[in-house]
Amino acid sequence: MTSVIAPHLVAPPVPGRRLWRRLSPAWSAGLVGLVTFLVSFAWSWQPSYWGDEAASVMSAERSLPSLFGMLENVDAVHGLYYLFLHGWIDLFGASELATRLPSAIAIGVAAAGTVVLARFFMGSRVAIAGGLVFAIIPRVTYMGSEARSTAIATAIGVWLTVLLVHAVRSSAGSRRRQILLWGSYSVLLALGIYVFLFLALLLPVHAVAVLVLGGRHPLWRSVFFWVGASAIGLLLAAPIVLAGSAQREQIAFIGRRPQVSVSEAAVMQWFDTIPVAIMAWSLILVAVIAVFLRRPGRPLSAGLPRRTGLTIFLAWMLVPSAILLIGTHLIAPMYSLRYLSLCAPAVGIVIAVGVAALASNWLRVASVLALVAVIVPAYAVQRGDYGKNEGSDWRQAADIIAARATPDDGVVFDQSVRPSRLPRLAMHLYPNAFAGLRDVTLTRPYADTTWLWDEVAPLTDVLPSVVNLNTVWLLQYSGSADSRKETDVHTLQLQGFRVADTTLVNRTRIIEMTR
Numbered sequence: 001m002t003s004v005i006a007p008h009l010v011a012p013p014v015p016g017r018r019l020w021r022r023l024s025p026a027w028s029a030g031l032v033g034l035v036t037f038l039v040s041f042a043w044s045w046q047p048s049y050w051g052d053e054a055a056s057v058m059s060a061e062r063s064l065p066s067l068f069g070m071l072e073n074v075d076a077v078h079g080l081y082y083l084f085l086h087g088w089i090d091l092f093g094a095s096e097l098a099t100r101l102p103s104a105i106a107i108g109v110a111a112a113g114t115v116v117l118a119r120f121f122m123g124s125r126v127a128i129a130g131g132l133v134f135a136i137i138p139r140v141t142y143m144g145s146e147a148r149s150t151a152i153a154t155a156i157g158v159w160l161t162v163l164l165v166h167a168v169r170s171s172a173g174s175r176r177r178q179i180l181l182w183g184s185y186s187v188l189l190a191l192g193i194y195v196f197l198f199l200a201l202l203l204p205v206h207a208v209a210v211l212v213l214g215g216r217h218p219l220w221r222s223v224f225f226w227v228g229a230s231a232i233g234l235l236l237a238a239p240i241v242l243a244g245s246a247q248r249e250q251i252a253f254i255g256r257r258p259q260v261s262v263s264e265a266a267v268m269q270w271f272d273t274i275p276v277a278i279m280a281w282s283l284i285l286v287a288v289i290a291v292f293l294r295r296p297g298r299p300l301s302a303g304l305p306r307r308t309g310l311t312i313f314l315a316w317m318l319v320p321s322a323i324l325l326i327g328t329h330l331i332a333p334m335y336s337l338r339y340l341s342l343c344a345p346a347v348g349i350v351i352a353v354g355v356a357a358l359a360s361n362w363l364r365v366a367s368v369l370a371l372v373a374v375i376v377p378a379y380a381v382q383r384g385d386y387g388k389n390e391g392s393d394w395r396q397a398a399d400i401i402a403a404r405a406t407p408d409d410g411v412v413f414d415q416s417v418r419p420s421r422l423p424r425l426a427m428h429l430y431p432n433a434f435a436g437l438r439d440v441t442l443t444r445p446y447a448d449t450t451w452l453w454d455e456v457a458p459l460t461d462v463l464p465s466v467v468n469l470n471t472v473w474l475l476q477y478s479g480s481a482d483s484r485k486e487t488d489v490h491t492l493q494l495q496g497f498r499v500a501d502t503t504l505v506n507r508t509r510i511i512e513m514t515r
Contacts, residue, residue, distance in 0.1 A: 012070060028128050030116040034133035037108030040144025040151075043099035044104060047387035048395035049429045051420025053147040055452055057094055060085035060430050066447050073450045076243035077197045081149035094429075096147075096395075103151035107144035110151070111135050113158035114345040118352075120165050121309025124355045133355075133371075134348025137280075138272035138378045150341045153196030157342040160188050161316075164206050168213045168222045182229040189233030197244045198339045200237075201320035203230055208315040212308050260335055265321060269340050270347050275374040280347070283354030285366060288314070290357035297391050310353060316346035325445065386506045393506035394426035397475060398433035400503060400510055407436030410469040412488055413458055414476040415441075419453055423475035423508055440465045440472065459488050466495055474511040478504060489513070
């Protein structure tokens with residue numbers, strides 16, 4: 001019976017494959033980065049904002065004193081990103097295209113780093129393929145089109161790992177060079193933790209990398225330098241670690257969610273849908289079988305044993321996930337899908353190894369086409385009008401208000417849902433649509449608070465505010481069964497209003513009430 005796994009991962013050179021060898025490492029990494037940027041950037045402006053992006057944009061639009069006051073109470077772990085976005089919005093505005101662009105750029109940078117990293121352990125074709133597979137992973141295309149810090153943190157994580165491998169490989173160099181490399185590692189590690197606290201999950205992975213690379217390089221020296229550099233990096237990041245610990249109640253919502261099973265994580269963590277997960281895990285299994293479960297072949301073209309590289313990438317995939325899953329079940333809720341986004345570069349590389357391990361070109365082409373085919377529907381959903389947070393529709397709701405409301409109308413927002421789905425946030429993300437409307441229940445705008453959101457009062461407590469209004473618009477979250485929504489309608493009816501029209505957008509219900 002013919003095996004579907006190739007006898008080795010680096011095929012003998014043939015004339016049709018010379019193009020890969022003509023591309024310099026810098027050019028191939030740059031081109032993959034550009035393609036990845038375009039994949040993430042394309043139609044990124046199409047979906048409406050959602051709650052986490054509202055936190056980013058609204059925080060960044062505060063004055064600096066207001067922002068620093070907020071960070072003392074909440075979201076300190078995102079403070080550096082909010083400061084960056086503050087300046088970015090001053091330059092480019094707060095549209096979806098503008099605020100999501102940095103994430104697309106960061107994903108391109110991460111893809112370039114993925115190619116550079118993979119080249120340490122394998123040939124050019126597999127390294128380039130790893131970068132391109134990374135580009136289309138659903139978790140990657142999602143975070144590359146989102147105004148959050150995850151994509152930037154992923155880029156830092158990739159290049160931090162590149163720096164680590166380069167430092168270990170150069171461990172026999174001069175002391176001055178070692179100090180420069182490991183000092184850079186400390187600074188980049190600290191920066192990454194300031195951008196995204198959970199980037200510290202890469203440290204156990206880097207411990208594995210140092211140990212498995214020690215067979216080829218002076219182990220004691222590498223361990224000594226890595227431990228020292230990591231300690232300095234953590235010391236530099238201590239302020240944000242302490243701030244995050246002090247504000248840990250902010251992620252208490254994780255404990256109110258059903259605990260994630262291993263099977264759910266296997267699908268949703270990176271792949272979004274079951275067909276994508278089946279294809280991806282099948283290729284990952286092929287990679288493991290080809291590398292570990294047969295007689296060792298010759299080393300890959302970069303000069304390192306292929307088992308070494310795959311061990312590092314598998315550790316990168318699995319160790320952070322295992323830490324969060326085990327910690328959630330045994331200690332306290334800490335697992336969230338997006339926290340493991342920084343493992344996606346390793347996922348792309350291992351899948352590419354699986355493709356390269358297949359025995360013939362037609363199998364490789366078929367596997368890639370099948371992978372792309374199952375990813376395209378997920379990509380299309382992400383780029384739809386309602387591609388964020390299972391159907392956020394705030395821009396579309398704002399468009400209806402802009403078209404139908406008139407200045408001096410009142411507006412009342414449903415407060416019965418969790419903050420990330422509050423219809424009120426539409427007013428801050430698309431302020432032009434609500435210009436001139438009277439916010440009936442507002443008691444204190446968010447920019448004057450040390451919290452993320454506005455302070456509001458129940459409608460029944462501010463009835464004098466509607467006395468002189470002829471029209472009031474109610475924006476309600478349709479997925480909530482809270483009785484307060486009906487109470488708001490009934491309260492206005494008692495004040496002489498009637499329901500003139502009701503419009504369901506996607507999950508936002510707009511009720512026009514007139515006297």
